[in-house]
Amino acid sequence: MATPAASNTQEALPVFELSAFLALDGQPPTAELQEQCKQLAECLARTGCLVVRDPRVPASANDTFLDMLEGYFCRSEEQKQAEARPDLAYQVGVTPAGVEMPRCVVEPEACKQQLARLQPEQQPTLPTGADAKWRYMWRVGPRPESTQYAELNAEPVVPQGIPQWCAVMDDWGSKLLGAVQAVAAMAALGFGLPADAFTSRMDLGPHLLAPTGSDLHQHGQQGTVLAGSDLHQHGQQGTVLAGYHYDLNFITIHGRTRFPGLSVWLADGRRLPVSIPPGCLLCQAGKQLEWLTGGHVQAGMHEVLVTDATVASIAAAKAAGRSTWRVSSTVFSHIASDQLLQPLGHFAQQPGAAQRYPDTPAGLQVQRELEVIQLKRQ
Template identity: 25%
Template sequence: MSQAAALPETIEPVSYALFDQDFEAFTRKLGDSFRRWGFAVICDHGLPQEKVDAAIGETKAFFALPEETKLKYKLPVAGQRGYTPFGVETAKGHQHYDLKEFWHVGRDLPPGHRFRSHMPDNVWPDAELPQFRQRVGWLYGALDAMGLKVLEAIATYVGLERRFFEPTVDFGNSILRLLHYPPVPKDGPHIRAGAHEDINVITLLLGAEEAGLEVKDHDGRWIPINPPPGALVINIGDMLQRLTNHRLPSTTHRVVNPAPERRGFPRYSTPFFLHFNSDYLIRTLPGCVDAAHPDRYPEPITADDYLQERLREIKLA
């Protein structure tokens, strides 16, 4: 599908209602947004707001627990499950750590599954928050299912069979990250999230109450992303950029510190990092290679090898 002749200079929301009403239009609008920005915004997605609010409520309740209680859930699995404390993750190439703490939920695997050696069981703060598992677990499943729908449109946009991605992500090492950015008391070298690109296939983010997310445009400008209330922000990750030979770009983004009048307010968000199955071989799609666009990645790599390489770079492995 060709790029539109003139694309908007802001990220225009795409209604999820088009998915069933006019899939071709949904695919074109979503794909053009990804191709222009590396980001897209979906409104009317149908995720029940009361269930989203309940999951975010559990998130806020967890991060309000005493530090010694939260640290009970810090596991020796390099941040892939449970709690990662403030001051650990550092964006690739940055000296100063990000101003955030987070909780990770991963995919539950059946007994004996071939990925159990590197995808551990989840942990849950059942003693402190008895509804956390059910409410946050619902959000994981809802975003995982929505990710599959988005991938149907992406597959169609780049000329693949509509359900091409289903068997590549059905046991993917996908992570729901519950993020807490505490209040920022003063100016300093650290920001809430340093400029970075995501490692994974696509990221689905429910809009945060506090501003701060910015995307770097082609000319180096930082453009704020302020989606409508309740909308989903979705961006391309490095794995999909590699697979599509940069036809769909993984765009640099960051979370800046708040304006002085908002420094006393925390920020919460819930990105879902959708991943390929660990043994999926990321090999450039033939349809994304031509004389004008030679293959940037002639050597394929498995999704897990790529992930582990990148986790080491951001101090999570």
């Protein structure tokens, strides 16, 4: 059942409860559940994102994860650089700040065309350089024994001196991936596709638990400029931590972070600052879902800024003696690298779908995207 979420700011997204779907255990869905699947799919198409509640994903696991990652990111840059793997396009290990380039920086003309469709008050804060955030990529789930895209399916990198690392990362990553798989199956049914239309293609995909770390002690002042970032004349006044972008993968899922700042753009162009309700998860459509639906679902645009609410949370954290690293709780789910991306079922019949979304191996699509944002050497 979908219920209204707690009010974020401009609009409340519905919360979709996954319990009834998870209880099916292989049985056909009831008419009521079919309707819920349809509403979930329509929400993805209408907004590019949705909020879900999965009873298998407790808030305590999110907290354990955030505690450990705050400790990791506060290490020295020299210590963290030991886990960087630029030769693997940073698809495992750490990505330092100042490496990933928002697509709007490297393809400004295409970005201008997109922004021209937004009202002035809905404009993002455009950066002019690389993101200020760090990121850690941790593989979730098994990988194929053989693949044409080995760098996207590499062995994980384990930091030294954190004995609980593998257990915590595997536990939290698998919980979030399980929630994404349930959402993918419900969306498929809601779109009139077989229930496994998406999940079968996700099998052995290069799924990544990918928390970002932003040092709010260094970058927590509103209105400052960092890492080449500049403030757009129509944007919200705040430091850019992750510049305006879409995700290249299938569906991204987020647990709660301890500092606000994420804003998403709905399919109709409205900007929505997001606050994930307690016990819930946020899902966002990525480029691979857009591909498989022939553009019926658009990859959701989003950014992370230092806002008034972020500044207030920084002050509260300092007063309580807590970390001021903003850690996201994120999994990038993927279609398996050797699977073809192509519009599925009735989506293939949409005018122009085959031309705009030609048959392309998922691994090749990912590699091309990584080259654009300068994580992979061309």
